[in-house]
Amino acid sequence: MKSQEGKYTTIHYQKYLKIEELLSAQVLRSEQVGDPAHEEMLFIIVHQVYELWFKQIIHELESVIRFFDDNEVVETSLSVAIGRLNRTEEILQLLVKQIGIMETMTPLDFLDFRNYLFPASGFQSFQFRVIECLLGLPEDQRLTYYGQKYSSVFTEDKQKTLDDIYAKGTLLDTVNAWLERTPFLELDGFNFLGEYKKALTKMLEKETKAIMESEYLTDKEKKMRSEMVGGTDTYFRSILDEETHNKLMAEGKKRLSYKATLAALFINLYREEPILQLPFQFITCLIDIDNEVTNWRYRHAQMVLRMIGHKTGTGGSSGHEYLAKTAMMHQIFTDFHGISSLLIPRSELPILPEGIRAQLNFKFNA
Numbered sequence: 001m002k003s004q005e006g007k008y009t010t011i012h013y014q015k016y017l018k019i020e021e022l023l024s025a026q027v028l029r030s031e032q033v034g035d036p037a038h039e040e041m042l043f044i045i046v047h048q049v050y051e052l053w054f055k056q057i058i059h060e061l062e063s064v065i066r067f068f069d070d071n072e073v074v075e076t077s078l079s080v081a082i083g084r085l086n087r088t089e090e091i092l093q094l095l096v097k098q099i100g101i102m103e104t105m106t107p108l109d110f111l112d113f114r115n116y117l118f119p120a121s122g123f124q125s126f127q128f129r130v131i132e133c134l135l136g137l138p139e140d141q142r143l144t145y146y147g148q149k150y151s152s153v154f155t156e157d158k159q160k161t162l163d164d165i166y167a168k169g170t171l172l173d174t175v176n177a178w179l180e181r182t183p184f185l186e187l188d189g190f191n192f193l194g195e196y197k198k199a200l201t202k203m204l205e206k207e208t209k210a211i212m213e214s215e216y217l218t219d220k221e222k223k224m225r226s227e228m229v230g231g232t233d234t235y236f237r238s239i240l241d242e243e244t245h246n247k248l249m250a251e252g253k254k255r256l257s258y259k260a261t262l263a264a265l266f267i268n269l270y271r272e273e274p275i276l277q278l279p280f281q282f283i284t285c286l287i288d289i290d291n292e293v294t295n296w297r298y299r300h301a302q303m304v305l306r307m308i309g310h311k312t313g314t315g316g317s318s319g320h321e322y323l324a325k326t327a328m329m330h331q332i333f334t335d336f337h338g339i340s341s342l343l344i345p346r347s348e349l350p351i352l353p354e355g356i357r358a359q360l361n362f363k364f365n366a
């Protein structure tokens with residue numbers, strides 16, 4: 001095929017951006033039924049702008065997942081992926097902020113045209129569901145209403161597209177597989193888990209000693225606090241036990257495999273080592289995106305409470321109550337948040353053998 005490099009073409013702004021098509025897509029239901037409501041224009045435009053941004057988010061997420069397709073992620077791909085996830089997060093922040101614009105419409109204004117919208121609802125936003133699926137929200141952990149599957153509001157073709165996303169592998173799946181490939185957990189006689197457990201025991205022993213020797217605590221307080229340290233110890237050990245982990249996975253309480261969790265812990269603990277900086281940033285992006293989607297869910301739920309109180313939604317859910325629950329329950333990368341409870345101070349970290357440290361540095365041969 002002939003290369004297009006260096007070729008210039010010309011086009012008019014209006015035509016390139018299909019401005020006319022775009023601006024003819026705001027059709028007010030209230031006008032159609034002969035009862036024009038001023039605020040409906042805002043309602044339509046805000047939703048349409050959301051859908052445009054959803055399209056961009058999908059474009060970014062799909063491309064990031066593709067980087068992992070061939071089971072290998074080179075450093076350049078990882079930095080491009082980080083750039084695209086950062087962009088996704090920025091867009092999500094904007095989407096959270098946009099709710100403020102929607103709220104300039106009062107609940108009474110909304111009632112002027114709400115009756116003309118049944119049963120249209122954000123439930124039927126296909127792109128929103130695509131985003132949830134691409135990120136990896138597990139199907140069996142979604143809230144349902146009246147026992148209906150979330151995708152039942154779509155045509156069969158669209159339902160299949162959603163099923164295919166899970167079949168091909170979500171961002172959560174690909175990140176899990178990528179973490180499992182982390183090669184540094186058992187290298188050159190260095191057993192990360194063994195060393196980490198020893199460091200943990202030492203840290204907890206020091207904490208207990210400090211409590212027992214404190215001049216400021218009574219005997220009763222000392223007993224109580226050292227029991228609390230014992231509780232922490234049990235907690236750590238249960239988390240670090242493979243069998244317990246697999247059981248929690250089977251119950252849907254953990255999503256990353258045991259091996260992937262240890263790799264994420266390793267990356268978090270030794271994130272200052274040059275080779276681990278990008279993986280750490282990548283994990284941070286996933287946490288940020290999850291947080292931003294959750295922020296949107298909370299903000300949207302609060303806005304809904306303000307607009308319609310405790311009425312049921314046009315889509316037939318319990319409205320605010322359903323939405324507030326999704327904010328808690330539809331988080332995706334929860335295992336990464338959990339890693340923070342496994343962190344130990346830098347001063348207690350097992351020292352990496354020189355051989356491993358050398359491998360974690362960028363190699364440069366002049």
Ligand code: HEM
Pocket residue numbers: 046047050051102110120121122123125128300303304307308312313314315316317318319320322323326
């Ligand atoms: C006056 C403004 C709004 C009201 C009163 C409202 C109300 C609701 C309600 C009650 C639901 C629950 C489903 C149902 O029973 O209908 C819902 C879901 C949803 N809404 Fe809105 N909404 C508003 C604005 C928006 C905007 C601007 C968007 C942006 C696209 C949006 C996107 C969604 C999405 C994606 C869902 C599904 C959430 C899920 O199932 O997790 N909504 N909305």
